[in-house]
Amino acid sequence: MKSEQEEHYVPRATAKRLPVYYRCLKKLADKGVKRIKSQEISELTQIPSATIRRDFSHFGELGRSGYGYEVDYVLEVFHEILNVNKIVNIALVGVGNIGKALIANNFRRDDNMKITCAFEKNEEESGKILSGVPIYSIDQMRSVLSRENIHVAISTVPSEYSQESINMLVDSGITSILNFAPGRVVVPSRVDVRYIDLTGEILTLVYYDGKLLPPTIKR
Amino acid sequence: MKSEQEEHYVPRATAKRLPVYYRCLKKLADKGVKRIKSQEISELTQIPSATIRRDFSHFGELGRSGYGYEVDYVLEVFHEILNVNKIVNIALVGVGNIGKALIANNFRRDDNMKITCAFEKNEEESGKILSGVPIYSIDQMRSVLSRENIHVAISTVPSEYSQESINMLVDSGITSILNFAPGRVVVPSRVDVRYIDLTGEILTLVYYDGKLLPPTIKR
Numbered sequence: 001m002k003s004e005q006e007e008h009y010v011p012r013a014t015a016k017r018l019p020v021y022y023r024c025l026k027k028l029a030d031k032g033v034k035r036i037k038s039q040e041i042s043e044l045t046q047i048p049s050a051t052i053r054r055d056f057s058h059f060g061e062l063g064r065s066g067y068g069y070e071v072d073y074v075l076e077v078f079h080e081i082l083n084v085n086k087i088v089n090i091a092l093v094g095v096g097n098i099g100k101a102l103i104a105n106n107f108r109r110d111d112n113m114k115i116t117c118a119f120e121k122n123e124e125e126s127g128k129i130l131s132g133v134p135i136y137s138i139d140q141m142r143s144v145l146s147r148e149n150i151h152v153a154i155s156t157v158p159s160e161y162s163q164e165s166i167n168m169l170v171d172s173g174i175t176s177i178l179n180f181a182p183g184r185v186v187v188p189s190r191v192d193v194r195y196i197d198l199t200g201e202i203l204t205l206v207y208y209d210g211k212l213l214p215p216t217i218k219r
Numbered sequence: 220m221k222s223e224q225e226e227h228y229v230p231r232a233t234a235k236r237l238p239v240y241y242r243c244l245k246k247l248a249d250k251g252v253k254r255i256k257s258q259e260i261s262e263l264t265q266i267p268s269a270t271i272r273r274d275f276s277h278f279g280e281l282g283r284s285g286y287g288y289e290v291d292y293v294l295e296v297f298h299e300i301l302n303v304n305k306i307v308n309i310a311l312v313g314v315g316n317i318g319k320a321l322i323a324n325n326f327r328r329d330d331n332m333k334i335t336c337a338f339e340k341n342e343e344e345s346g347k348i349l350s351g352v353p354i355y356s357i358d359q360m361r362s363v364l365s366r367e368n369i370h371v372a373i374s375t376v377p378s379e380y381s382q383e384s385i386n387m388l389v390d391s392g393i394t395s396i397l398n399f400a401p402g403r404v405v406v407p408s409r410v411d412v413r414y415i416d417l418t419g420e421i422l423t424l425v426y427y428d429g430k431l432l433p434p435t436i437k438r
Contacts, residue, residue: 015426019419023402046403082422090421097323101316102417109378110418152424159328176424178417183242184265194420198321198397199329200238201413202309203301205371205395207234 014055020045021055022082025075037068088113091145091174093165094156095120095135098180102154103130115154117144138168145172156180166193233274239264240274241301244294256287307332310364310393312384313375314339314354317399321373322349334373336363357387364391375399385412 024044028036038056042049056062056069059077063069090107092099092115099118107113118135120126126137136144144150153174157165162181169177175191182197243263247255257275261268275281275288278296282288311318311334318337326332337354339345345356355363363369372393376384381400388396394410401416 015423016419018426019416019422020401020403022422044403046405082426086425088421088425097320101320104316107418107421113418113421152421154421176421178420178424182239184239184263186265192424194424196415196417196420197238198415199326199332200235201397201415202307202326202332202371202373202395203238203241204234205397205411205413206305206307207237207301 010058014058017045017047017051017055018078018082020047021052022075022078025071025078029071029075033071035068036071038063040068086112088152089116089148089150090114091116091141091150091153091169092118092133092156093120093138093141093153093169094158094180095122095125095130096156096158099156100130102156103133106131106133116150117148119144141168142172145169145174150174152176152178154178154180159183229277233277236264236266236270236274237297237301239266240271241294241297244290244297248290248294252290254287255290257282260288305331307371308335308367308369309333310335310360310369310372310388311337311352311375312339312357312360312372312388313377313399314341314344314349315375315377318375319349321375322352325350325352335369336367338363360387361391364388364393369393371395371397373397373399378402 021041024041025036028044038049038052041047041052045052056074059081062074062077090113092102095103095118099120103115103118106115115133118130118133119138119141120135121138123137126135128135151174153169153176155162155165155169155177157180159181162179162183163185166177166179166185166187170187170191177187177191177193178196179185179193180196182195182200184195185193187193240260243260244255247263257268257271260266260271264271275293278300281293281296309332311321314322314337318339322334322337325334334352337349337352338357338360339354340357342356345354347354370393372388372395374381374384374388374396376399378400381398381402382404385396385398385404385406389406389410396406396410396412397415398404398412399415401414401419403414404412406412
């Protein structure tokens, strides 16, 4: 394996694919598969095998040419990298439709990942407990997050309140935010924000849908 | 502007940022801003200005060095590229928690994008109308999608049924799919699938959260 120093430079695109690889290898290991080639991983993940080999190379010598990868070993390495054993407690801000759906599902297929508290401005919601998750008022955010030592949050607050919500999260010690409002927010460099942009995803799909079809069968 | 032929080669990463640029420029135009520099767009979108200039260059001469971009003109070009005026009717498969949240929100801030029909295996849901969206049984999929000429779908079906759901969509003429199950599915090359992987997003956030902090303040 490379030194920890070098690991810092794993490209973001590679990091994004790690969970996909991890789940694929986990399924294979559960089925008793011991050894696998990049071409086979490619068929299962729909990621080109050259990309897989390049991605894997960031984590040292995980396999040998012509022999493939030892599933258990690669899994162990990715497991460690992804901190899969670490319990991730997540705070949710905004208990509207999407927020309620997230609480109801609550990463049920991932034992180590849980929304453990939620915050909502609407006083009709705060004070309730939904599927075991307590809903607090916004002004309790700082004390609850500090008490529960939570550093990861999901914001489902509408765009117009998004920056305000993210500011409060940052002030409360959150360093990783998944934001369901697509408008870019400003955060200190130590904070990482990822965006779920459903409208953007559909626009991108439709854009490709139109452009990649030969002109004659364009709708 | 470049010829249509050349436009085919817009990198996917650029295409993914187009909706972000579009929304940013739309907001500026609504505020009466006429001209803007890449540095200013960068501040608003949190995308590096060099990336913005490179992205914009794929669409021909949109601006001049030192002068910036004419907001209305760039907006017009992106508008056309993104087919923003085209009405996108979307089919939804799976009316669980996430499906219901999507129907309730239904892209309400985008007039041209709407979930217009939904399909659900559970017979307690099919036959109902939720927020104006009719819920059909799965075996009505082919006839409804063909009748309504729908080519874009969102699948919120759990991973274990995801491939089955996507096969049915493809057989029914769908060419663009947004899939809330992260497991990669196999589709013909004419079909484009994008994945919303919430667990993966959180894993990536936590991975970065751990690795990017200096060792001394690692949790």
